[in-house]
Every structure is written in structure tokens, then in C-alpha cells.
Amino acid sequence: MRGFRRLATNTRCKCGHVNSRSPQHVVVVGGGVAGAAAAHRLRMLRPDLAVTVLEGSSRIGGKLAVAEVGGVVTDVGAEAILARRPEGVDLARASGLDGDLVHPATTSASLWTRGSMRPLPRSLMGVPPDVRSLAAVVSRAGLARAALDGVLPPRALAPDEDVSVGALVEERLGREVVDRLVEPMLGGVYAGHARELSARAAVPQLVAKLDGRHSLTGAAAAVMLASGRERSDPREMASATAGGPVFAGLVGASVGSRVRHSLRPASPSRPAPWCVA
Numbered sequence: 272m273r274g275f276r277r278l279a280t281n282t283r284c285k286c287g288h289v290n291s292r293s294p295q296h297v298v299v300v301g302g303g304v305a306g307a308a309a310a311h312r313l314r315m316l317r318p319d320l321a322v323t324v325l326e327g328s329s330r331i332g333g334k335l336a337v338a339e340v341g342g343v344v345t346d347v348g349a350e351a352i353l354a355r356r357p358e359g360v361d362l363a364r365a366s367g368l369d370g371d372l373v374h375p376a377t378t379s380a381s382l383w384t385r386g387s388m389r390p391l392p393r394s395l396m397g398v399p400p401d402v403r404s405l406a407a408v409v410s411r412a413g414l415a416r417a418a419l420d421g422v423l424p425p426r427a428l429a430p431d432e433d434v435s436v437g438a439l440v441e442e443r444l445g446r447e448v449v450d451r452l453v454e455p456m457l458g459g460v461y462a463g464h465a466r467e468l469s470a471r472a473a474v475p476q477l478v479a480k481l482d483g484r485h486s487l488t489g490a491a492a493a494v495m496l497a498s499g500r501e502r503s504d505p506r507e508m509a510s511a512t513a514g515g516p517v518f519a520g521l522v523g524a525s526v527g528s529r530v531r532h533s534l535r536p537a538s539p540s541r542p543a544p545w546c547v548a
């Protein structure tokens with residue numbers, strides 16, 4: 272969501288207007304799932320408000336999208352929510368998607384590498400807790416290089432130091448682990464490149480363990496142990512069978528918000544009786 276502001280009774284907004292009456296109309300800019308959820312929350316808290324979602328493109332959903340790939344209609348953006356936490360599932364239920372929620376049949380994933388499908392090693396964003404688990408996906412030379420992680424002096428990041436995830440993993444485990452594991456994982460989740468993503472932003476829990484006492488794999492193992500994520504349960508994830516954009520659409524529609532497409536608000540150049548911040 273971009274540019275949402277709550278205007279209370281008799282408050283002065285940034286552009287100088289005193290709102291002497293209760294707010295009547297709130298504009299949410301952006302019709303991705305965050306904007307839809309914000310509209311939903313607003314209407315739950317303040318049913319007296321009119322809520323309009325302005326979406327710059329021709330469709331609602333943002334990064335939630337479906338497309339036909341090889342004749343199969345499939346999600347091409349986010350496809351699952353974390354069911355371990357209640358927020359996403361509750362929102363789906365409140366939007367009428369309850370019966371459409373499904374859990375994956377398995378949490379195992381495979382990687383097409385070196386000419387075949389191979390089980391994806393357990394990892395924290397591509398960083399394995401145990402170097403031996405890499406045997407199926409990296410070459411022998413790559414495995415030997417990764418094993419240096421246990422021999423190199425433990426890594427510590429100074430409080431004001433940051434480094435890209437790719438550089439950190441390459442330094443400790445070698446280039447192959449970045450290219451075959453970290454890049455596919457982070458590329459999918461953050462739509463970015465491992466060598467351009469800040470380690471502090473993308474894997475803060477891992478960085479927190481780099482206190483000069485752990486190898487990188489040791490830090491990943493410690494994080495996974497502490498979070499109880501050594502084993503994953505398929506019920507921890509949920510997807511809406513109806514597909515990505517439908518979720519955002521239903522969330523918005525379920526609260527009666529108006530959605531206006533292909534509209535990008537400009538900053539008001541002169542005082543107006545409304546504010547879009």
C-alpha cells in the first residue's frame with residue numbers, strides 16, 4: 272500500500288486543511304494484496320468510511336498474478352501464504368475464500384540441475400545447515416569448496432557493515448552454492464539477484480548469528496534449530512485454488528471498496544479539500 276493516511280476528526284493534515292468533520296473518504300493507492308488488505312482493514316475498523324482503491328494498472332493483484340504456462344493456468348507470482356500465522360488465512364476466510372484454501376501435498380521441492388531433478392537440500396534461503404546435503408546439487412569440486420566454510424575463521428559482520436547475500440555465501444561456500452541454490456531461492460522470493468541483495472535486509476536472522484563464533488552453515492543450523500524449522504509441515508502453507516489475483520480482488524470486494532483502474536494520483540499542486548499522502 273502506498274499513501275494511506277487516516278484523518279481524525281478536527282485534525283490538520285500536512286497540506287494545512289483542518290478536517291472538522293469525521294473523515295468520509297479514504298484513498299488507498301495501489302491494488303496489490305497490501306492495498307486490498309488495507310482497504311479491508313479500514314472498512315472493518317471504520318464502516319462509516321468510503322474507501323477507494325486506486326490501481327495504476329489495468330488489473331488488481333499486483334505481484335499476485337496467474338498466466339498460462341504450457342497450457343496450464345498457474346500462479347506466476349506469489350502462490351502460497353504462511354498458514355502458521357493467522358493473518359493471511361483469516362483474511363482469506365473473511366473474503367469468502369475459506370473453502371478454496373488448500374495445503375500443499377508435500378513440502379519437498381526439487382531442483383533441475385546437472386541433467387536431472389534432484390531433491391532440494393534443506394536450507395535457509397539457500398544456505399544449508401549441513402554442507403554434506405549439497406552433494407546432490409553441486410559438483411565434487413563445489414562440495415570441496417563449500418566444506419571450507421568449516422575451516423575458514425568464523426565470520427562476523429561489524430554493526431555498520433553489510434554485504435550482498437551472494438558475496439557472503441560465495442566467500443564462505445563458493446560460487447556454485449550461490450549459483451545453484453541461493454540465486455534460485457532468493458530470485459524467486461525477492462525478485463532480485465543474490466549478488467545485489469543486502470544480507471542484512473534479506474537474511475537478518477542469519478546475519479545476527481554471524482558474531483564471530485559460527486561458520487555460515489553453523490549460523491544457518493542455529494537459526495533453523497531456534498525457529499523449530501528443522502522439519503516442515505505442509506499445513507504450514509496454504510494456497511487459494513482460485514488463483515492469485517482473485518485473492519486480492521476478493522479481499523477488496525468483500526468490504527465494498529471501489530476499485531478504480533489505470534489511475535495514478537499525482538501530488539496535488541494546489542490546496543485541495545482532500546489529501547493523498
Ligand SMILES: Cc1cc2nc3c(=O)[nH]c(=O)nc-3n(C[C@H](O)[C@H](O)[C@H](O)COP(=O)(O)OP(=O)(O)OC[C@H]3O[C@@H](n4cnc5c(N)ncnc54)[C@H](O)[C@@H]3O)c2cc1C
Pocket residue numbers: 272273300301302303304305306325326327328330331332333334335347348349350351352353459460461462534535536
Ligand atoms: C515470483 C514471486 C513469488 C512470490 N511468492 C510468494 C509466496 O509464495 N508467498 C508470499 O507470501 N509472497 C510471495 N512473494 C512476495 C509477494 O508477492 C509480495 O510481497 C506481495 O504480493 C506484494 O504486495 P504489495 O501489495 O505490497 O505490492 P504489489 O503486489 O507490487 O502491488 C502494488 C500495486 O500498486 C500499484 N501501484 C504502484 N504505484 C502506484 C501508483 N502510484 N498509483 C496507483 N497504483 C500504483 C501497482 O500497479 C501494483 O498493482 C512473491 C513474489 C514474487 C515476485
